[in-house]
Amino acid sequence: MARSKDAGKTASKPKSARSSARSSTSPARKKKSTKPKASPAEFTPEQDLHAYRQMLLIRRFEEKAGQMYGMGLIGGFCHLYIGQEAIVTGLKMAIEEGDQMVTSYRDHGHMLACGMDPRGVMAELTGRRGGYSRGKGGSMHMFSREKNFFGGHGIVGAQVPIGTGLAFADKYLDNDRVSLTFFGEGATNQGQVYESFNMASLWRLPVVYVLENNRYAMGTSVTRSAAKSEELFNRGSVYGIPGEQVDGMDVRAVKEAGDRAAAWARGGNGPMILEMMTYRYRGHSMSDPAKYRTREEVQKMRAEHDPIEQVRVRLMERGATEDTLKEIDREVRAIVSEAAEFAQADLEPDASELWTDVLIEAGA
Numbered sequence: 001m002a003r004s005k006d007a008g009k010t011a012s013k014p015k016s017a018r019s020s021a022r023s024s025t026s027p028a029r030k031k032k033s034t035k036p037k038a039s040p041a042e043f044t045p046e047q048d049l050h051a052y053r054q055m056l057l058i059r060r061f062e063e064k065a066g067q068m069y070g071m072g073l074i075g076g077f078c079h080l081y082i083g084q085e086a087i088v089t090g091l092k093m094a095i096e097e098g099d100q101m102v103t104s105y106r107d108h109g110h111m112l113a114c115g116m117d118p119r120g121v122m123a124e125l126t127g128r129r130g131g132y133s134r135g136k137g138g139s140m141h142m143f144s145r146e147k148n149f150f151g152g153h154g155i156v157g158a159q160v161p162i163g164t165g166l167a168f169a170d171k172y173l174d175n176d177r178v179s180l181t182f183f184g185e186g187a188t189n190q191g192q193v194y195e196s197f198n199m200a201s202l203w204r205l206p207v208v209y210v211l212e213n214n215r216y217a218m219g220t221s222v223t224r225s226a227a228k229s230e231e232l233f234n235r236g237s238v239y240g241i242p243g244e245q246v247d248g249m250d251v252r253a254v255k256e257a258g259d260r261a262a263a264w265a266r267g268g269n270g271p272m273i274l275e276m277m278t279y280r281y282r283g284h285s286m287s288d289p290a291k292y293r294t295r296e297e298v299q300k301m302r303a304e305h306d307p308i309e310q311v312r313v314r315l316m317e318r319g320a321t322e323d324t325l326k327e328i329d330r331e332v333r334a335i336v337s338e339a340a341e342f343a344q345a346d347l348e349p350d351a352s353e354l355w356t357d358v359l360i361e362a363g364a
Contacts, residue, residue, distance in 0.1 A: 040247075040250060040252035040253040040255075040256045041252060041256055042252065043251075043252055043314075045315075045318055047255075048314055048315055049315065049320075050093070051086075051089055051090070051093070051251045051311055052308065052311045052312060052315060052328065053332065054085075054089045054092075055085035055089050055251065055307060055308045055311070056308060056328065056332045057118070057336070058081060058085045058088075058089070058108070058112050059082060059085055060332050060333055060336045061108060061118055061121075061122075061339070062080040062081055062082045062108060063082070064336045064337075064339075064340055065078060065108065065122070065125060066082075066286060068122075068125070068126070068340060069286045070286075073126055073343075074125045074126055074139070075138075076138045076140075077105065077138070077139055077140060077154070077286075077287075078125070078139050078285060078286045079105050079106040079107075079139065079140075079284065079285045079286075080106070080280070080286070081107075081108055081110075081280070082280065082281045083278065083279050083301070083302075083306075083307075084106075084212060084214060084248065084278045084279070084307075085307055085308065086249055086250060086251040086254050086278070086307035087182075087210070087212055087254055088101075088109050089109075089113055089251055089254070090252070090253070090254025090258060091210065091254060091255070091258040092113040092114065093255045093258070094254075094257075094259045094261075094262055095180060095258065096177075096178075096262075098148060098175070098177050099177050099178045099179070099262070100148045100149075100166050100170075100178075100179045101148065101179075101180045101182070102150040102151055102153070102159045102162050102163040102166065102180075102181055102182070103151070103152060103153070103159055103181075103182035104152070104153055104156070104182065104183055104184060105140040106212075107139070107140065107142065107151070107152035108121060108139070110152075110182065111132075111142060111147075111149060111152075114144065114147040114148070114149045115147050116132065116144050116147055116149065117339075118335055118338075119338065119339045119342040119343065121142065121339070122339040122340055122342065123339075123342060123343040123346050124137055124138065124139075124142050125139055125343065126343040126344065126346075127348060127349070128343055128347065128348060129347050129349045129350070129353070130342065130343075130346040131343075131346075132144060134349055134353055135348060135353070136349060139152070140152045140153065140154040141153075141154065150162065150163075150166060156186060156187050157183060157190030157192050157193050158192070159181065159182070159183060160183050160187065160190070160192060160196045160209070161192050161196045163179050163180070163181025163196075163209075164179070164181065164199060164205060164207055166179040166181075166207075167179040167200065167206050167207035167271075168205055170205075170206050171203065171205055176266060177206065177266075178207070178208060178265045178266050179205075180207075181208065182210045182212055183209070183212070184211070184213070184214065185212070185213040185214070185217055185226065185232055186217025188211065188235055189225070189226060193235075194235075194239075197235075197236045197239045200239075200241070200271040201236070201239040201270055202239075203270075204269065204271075205271060206265040206266055206268075206270075206271075207265060207271045208258075208261045208262060208272055208273075208274060209236070209241075209272070209273045209274070210274050210276060211232055211233065211235075211273060211274065211275040211276065212248065212276050213232060213248070213277055213278060214278050214280040216280070216284070216290075216292065216293065217284070218284045218288075219283075219284055219290075219292055221292070231275075232275050233273050233274070235273065236271070240270075241271050241272065241273055242264075242272050242273070243272065243275060244257055244260075244261075244273070244274055244275070245275045246274055246275065246276050247277060248276030248277050249277070249278055249279065249306070249307045250307065250310060251307055251310075251311060254276065257274050261274055279301045279305065281298055281301070281302065
């Protein structure tokens, strides 16, 4: 999207941020409003079609990754993004070329949304030399400087100071960029998260903290692990950071909130927190049977809130045919199948790769 250098510099404080900031500084707790939230702005048919295709690519890729893990073709850890596709899809639609992303170990969907080649992602999952980290990083450690994707990180909360550092660089360079820094509700009790909040607020850094609340972290309900778990978006209030809770299963709501947050950060107002209420359909990782929740609960979420199904219904209501949507699914499945075939046919890294990318040469 074309824009001038000075665009957004005088952006006014969004309504949601104003209300969040007021509530976070009020000495008395205000009673929660029972007024229903307004429905998000409708997508154009082109936006719905883009979101449908993108979310379907992530879903089919993750399904294939899970299948290949079960076959022993993927080793190590593997955390799937199934159910959460609307978050990264909607936010990618809200940001601009050159903005950055960094996330945790549940990262395959973020890579695909950034436009990274599914073949390179799958090759890295299978430990092949055609992977984004030459087969040495695996599921949690892939990067693409070209796509401004700064990883997957395996340590809980470790990406939050990194994303804050990216925003510091953006402010230092005055390049009008924004850093999207993703983390889960399980990371909200990490000290480095709050050190990052403090610095980001103090220096008014252009960072949007995206809290992907999928409710169960590594296997414990958020209601048992986090105080005031119903409003994690307020975790930055002591630092003066506005926050907002968003329906993370509705790609329209995600984009709408992303538009506001990106404009806020890009306008020189500092950080903002978006708590995306979402739900993962699989366990924390492929080794997690997820016995801490009922099958009925998962099925109810799939039936009533699935992000892809919501878009499919809208497309059908607007005149899309079943054949058209099936053709999109066939195209997506073909892309994923090609990626899987490429990954299985590719060679493993040469033993000499053990000694590369370890040290930086003097003067480099």
